[in-house]
Amino acid sequence: MELHLLLLFMIVGALIAVEAKDLLSSVVAVGAVGFALCLAFLILKAPDLAITQLVVEILCLIILIRATLRKDLPLVIKGRWFFNTLGTLAFIAVFLFFAHTALQELPGFGHPIMAVVKRYLQQGTAQTGAVNLVAAVILDFRAYDTLGEATVLFASVIGIMAVLRRPGRIK
Amino acid sequence: MMNDPKIGMSLIVKTVTRLTVGLILLFGIYIVLHGHLSPGGGFAGGVIIALSFVHLMLAFGKDVALKKLSKNLASNLESIAALMFLSIALFGFFGGAFFSNIINKGVPFQLFSAGTIPLSNLAISLKVGVGLFAIFLALVILEESKRK
């Protein structure tokens, strides 16, 4: 029940974030959505993710606020407003219909399949020595995932340094 | 430089920052070192370490934070952390496979246990923390150079 309430809160916050006229208030609304997501992780028994989501959300808010500060711009709506909105809503309706059809095939909420994980849960602590099974999966059983993540982060830092460097001399 | 009233935020923010920033860094290191025993781990701890430097920079201006951790040092540390993680992975070839956990596992629920997992946590936290700090530094330096 509390998950339903949290999800409704997140949807309302996301709608405010998308529709608000002021950029700063829309950034604050997306921060509220992120903190509600942190609470949802905590209810769904994922404390690692809750900690990570909390600190990442704070850093994301700082970066977004620094980017949007003193750069406000009035939102002008003109042109084929009605037609475009109708087209987008129709696309979303089709998406939701097919998603509903696909969701019938998934296992119900609260009854996961757990075919792969059964071995990790039984032998994880004995094989790796780590008590936190998420750490055991992320750094021992499936460490290639973490290696790929490190590569993506490295590429992203290089990209940001290249995009934001000071402009050089023009010949 | 730290008490210059023209740079950074007000006196209250500066005093509170001076008291708390060390504790935040210490909490990040605790989260990293206990990553295999309790919730947390390299990612969360690294972001907390980056946040402590970002906190310093927001309160005192960029020069104080750059004196603690300059841009070149940040770039070099990130590369070193990436190489560290890769060498931990390659080290597993002594046990027969990439990423093989060959160090003695020890007793569970002890701080020094679980083989290579705490070492990998350290490498990842260094990489994530310094990388995110470098991202924030690049954004701030751009703003400063534009204002001149």
Add this chain to the structure above:
Amino acid sequence: MTLYLLCLALFCVGLYGVLRKRNLVKIIIGLGIMEYAMNLFFILLAYRYHGRSPIEAQDQQILQMVDPLPQALVLTSIVIGLAVTALVISIAIRIYEKYGTFDITEIKRLRG
């Protein structure tokens, strides 16, 4: 089932923001909301009734745990999401510097 549909509705709100808004920061916010919905969907799939968080306790045997595998995947995805958001924001700042606006139709018009 209702939870899955609500999660997909959150995804659709982000999709609406990406498709319909003309401000670059609004598009980035829409991308972030889509990422939140996707992470939440993974964790909803992993939940188990009366399960406990996947950490062993010292003096008791825990019989039922939630699925740790999607949690491990999402843990990397969150940090990658932050890096991607920072990259897109830096590109948006460069565009603002060059064109003086966040409006994507203006940017298209001013090219060349």
